[in-house]
Amino acid sequence: MRSRIPAVVLGLALALSGCGGGDSPTPTAAGGTGLEKTTIKVGALPIPDPAALYIAQAKGFFKAEGLTVEPVTITGGAAALPQIESGALDISQTNYVSTILAAGQGKKIKLVADMYQAAPNTFTIMVPKDSPIRSVADLKGKVVLVNNLQNIATLAVTSQIKAAGLATDDVRYIEKPFPEMGNALNSGQGDAAWITEPFITANKNALGFRTIADTMTGATAEFPIAGWMASEDWAAKNPRTLAAFQRAIAKAQQLASSDRKEVEAILPTYTKIDAKTAAAIALGTFPTSLDAARLQKVADLMLEYGYLKSPVDVKSMIVPTTG
Template sequence: MEKTTIKVGALPIPDPVALYIANAKGFFKEEGLTVEPVTITGGAAALPQIESGALDISQTNYVSTFLAVSKGKKIKLVADSYQAGPNTFNIMVPKDSPIKTVADLKGKTIMVNNLNNIATLAVETQLKVAGLTKADVKFAEKPFPEMGAAVNSGQADAGWITEPFITATQSGLGFRKLVDTMTGQTENLPIAGWMATEEWAQKYPKTLAAFQRAIAKAQQLASTDRKEIEKMLPTYTKIDAKTASVITLGSYPSELNENRLQKVADLMLEYGYITSPIDVKSVIAAPSAG
């Protein structure tokens, strides 16, 4: 093995749960690998950290990844992590809001966790269905944990919210769902995966293969036994056991599927996030034989 200890960036949300499952179950150890999880603030923020070598591998969202690739960044996707399911990314409004349909968002402010990323892209697909474009709304940036209170105090009219914050704003603030943004063009949209630099992937193929095998095994477990996810979430997120048992989760695919991922890049092209097509196959680091 070229490298026996690696630092892996992960957000304190359900998406990267397989990393923690693999550690707890000894899947990395079986591969001769010691994995040190490092909490990051976002996939885009992790890019300089994998480039500098501060992180070996990091969680990323696919929109951030393809934006970076379109700007010439040499990064490879090494494993899948999280795919949207029904009601995992919703536009939420306060209970007494006059906004009843997506069309009512015309001229309104929508809070997102990141501008020009998966959040705005998902919202734009729903605006399109309602006959609107991003020019008809204002986007404002706010981290998920602060979003509910910010929308509630009138800083915005609606928020694009994911779990566990959908459940929290519903139960704590009485928010209601305006629309599930993972429907239509975005149904089952791949959300997050694991990335490394092209240079790192070429330099440490055996280390990478060991990571891929262990994480695939953990993804398999996460996708078949929800209890494993519920047990793990309170250990690295602020989600308590009670919330972990009721939140809506997406799915945890065990392989990077280029056709599914191509859908993300194609949507980005359609909505003007990138100016020329990306062949997703070229961004995937294929698992090594054996």
């Protein structure tokens, strides 16, 4: 017995040293210590869509994966694409129209997680309270403010003007960031604006704007809106980092999809939405997986409306979640 005691003691010491004692980082269940990058910059808009990013931060989901995420405010998915290509951003929020359009032009972009899907009254066309415009048909020859050209905004408005019997060139578009749309429209820089929450509620309450159309009806009902993108090169070079991000964001997305209160609680922390407004605004849904068949609907409508010159297979753009 005496001869075996040192071996037992040594075994216990080795076991204890593997339980977090000392300066070595403790591996997570997901293998977080094997990440290619432990700090990543992630682009996001100050709107409800990317709520899961901030839920994951607050709940420690990224930390549990060995990740430090630094959110960076962007103006739109299309605007973030050059930052993704240059490496200024590792991952970014994007709207699916901009991403699929970029892929159709040969850009090497990957979709890595889903984010947001339209619901009634979450994306509307609004006009000033004293505007003579009463319906989409009245937009002929008018200027509509959108956050980006040739993205989900223009596609959604196009679907409505076609349904109203107008031609695609009957309406002209001008870019304007969501936070500036209210004042821009009020000062006559446009005749109508394509607006999302929380700016729908804010402009209605502060400026008396009227909604003339819910753009997520008909061809765009329950339309996939936004997801997370990375460059093909970055995804290939950082598979474990990407998988860690996917796992953490999936946990947060599940919370957002199942409990509106989680979204209401997080919105005031990264947007200008106060708690009262967060409880009142219309929210879309938060899908928990990237469904290629559902996203193909976006590409097919883009092809129909002339945004794409040839079909795009969305499935080829998706990086599956692992682990």
